[in-house]
Amino acid sequence: MSAADAVLEERRDRRPAMFHRALVTGGQAVDRMAVGFVALAAALWVSDAYFRPALAHQLSASQIVLVEDALITLCFLPAIRRIWRELRHLSRRQWLALIVIALGAQAFATVLFTRSLSYAFSTGAAPNLSVEYEVYLLYLLQPIFGVALARIVLGERRKPYFWGLAAIALVGVYLIVFPQHLTAPFASIQHGQLVAAGFVLGAVVLWASGTVFGRYALFGVSFVTTAAMRFALALPALFVLNLVSGGAAALTGFSLGQLPSFVGIALIPGLVAMLLYYRALASTPASLATIAELAYPCALFLVFTLPAPVGLGAPLQGLQVVGAILLVVAVTSLNMVRRRGVVNAAGAHRRLAPTSVSA
Numbered sequence: 001m002s003a004a005d006a007v008l009e010e011r012r013d014r015r016p017a018m019f020h021r022a023l024v025t026g027g028q029a030v031d032r033m034a035v036g037f038v039a040l041a042a043a044l045w046v047s048d049a050y051f052r053p054a055l056a057h058q059l060s061a062s063q064i065v066l067v068e069d070a071l072i073t074l075c076f077l078p079a080i081r082r083i084w085r086e087l088r089h090l091s092r093r094q095w096l097a098l099i100v101i102a103l104g105a106q107a108f109a110t111v112l113f114t115r116s117l118s119y120a121f122s123t124g125a126a127p128n129l130s131v132e133y134e135v136y137l138l139y140l141l142q143p144i145f146g147v148a149l150a151r152i153v154l155g156e157r158r159k160p161y162f163w164g165l166a167a168i169a170l171v172g173v174y175l176i177v178f179p180q181h182l183t184a185p186f187a188s189i190q191h192g193q194l195v196a197a198g199f200v201l202g203a204v205v206l207w208a209s210g211t212v213f214g215r216y217a218l219f220g221v222s223f224v225t226t227a228a229m230r231f232a233l234a235l236p237a238l239f240v241l242n243l244v245s246g247g248a249a250a251l252t253g254f255s256l257g258q259l260p261s262f263v264g265i266a267l268i269p270g271l272v273a274m275l276l277y278y279r280a281l282a283s284t285p286a287s288l289a290t291i292a293e294l295a296y297p298c299a300l301f302l303v304f305t306l307p308a309p310v311g312l313g314a315p316l317q318g319l320q321v322v323g324a325i326l327l328v329v330a331v332t333s334l335n336m337v338r339r340r341g342v343v344n345a346a347g348a349h350r351r352l353a354p355t356s357v358s359a
Helices: 003-032 034-056 061-075 077-087 092-118 129-139 142-154 160-177 184-191 194-217 223-251 256-281 286-292 295-303 318-338 346-352
Strands: none
Touching: 003 034, 003 256, 034 061, 034 256, 034 286, 034 295, 034 318, 061 077, 061 092, 061 223, 061 256, 077 223, 092 129, 092 194, 092 223, 129 184, 129 194, 142 160, 142 194, 142 286, 160 286, 160 295, 160 318, 194 223, 194 256, 194 286, 223 256, 256 286, 286 318, 295 318
């Protein structure tokens, strides 16, 4: 072997080791800044605003979610052997956790939230601001449900200073969502729509349970398997929901011209964001994750200030900037105190993680 061949052989041998080191380094970075990465993943969910408008003029929301879910499920096929090995050893309770994530957080929560907004934006009518305020105000209850469920399901206990940081995050998001009329959401509750309130409350409870049961599922399976099953198990339910709501017509209206937008939605706010979310959630107590997920409404309303078609061209308010700063400070602080035991979840795995069932 010549000297040149020896050098090339040495470089080829180094590549797997370099790739492994890069993965390890990346994983350590996620572990150190886990709460921040949960917030980043939640903010990435908003990126579908870039791809969705072109589809929304041709398809219903449920049709878009169905195709998005199917494409993401296909993306996990290369990992099917690894996923199957993990699934063979799941207990009934672990399967139940994955089903709650798929049917609740992925399928039904989206439908319920969309229905709630339909009462504020009826076809051919002016927007009903009272209902819109009501919907977004009740949406902000999601962290409260998440913290409560984390205590009930996972046995998480919070130290007193957790509540102060959580309050700062909630105040920050409130300023972002309602910068012009700070008291209007509370005044609008009395003029709101009871059915819309029921729908949005159902959605936020399901999303909160998705966070808690996602954390629970990660005790027994990898973040890749958790993400894959979220979409794969939701697919049959979404198919049935489309048939129930639209009949055979729900399976029409698709074209090849829609493929770039579907791929964009599936890859960025879908596959990449959810993989990052579950990787970070594996190192984040559910009580902290549910606060970090407030980055989603924060990013959503900041995107509204962008020009059309991505945003609504709304002016950026000073209070929104203040709110964004408060949220960043709260999430960063929660990440710093995470290692100091701000949430005591030491007994969660011992108390709840079921014994694996051997195949």
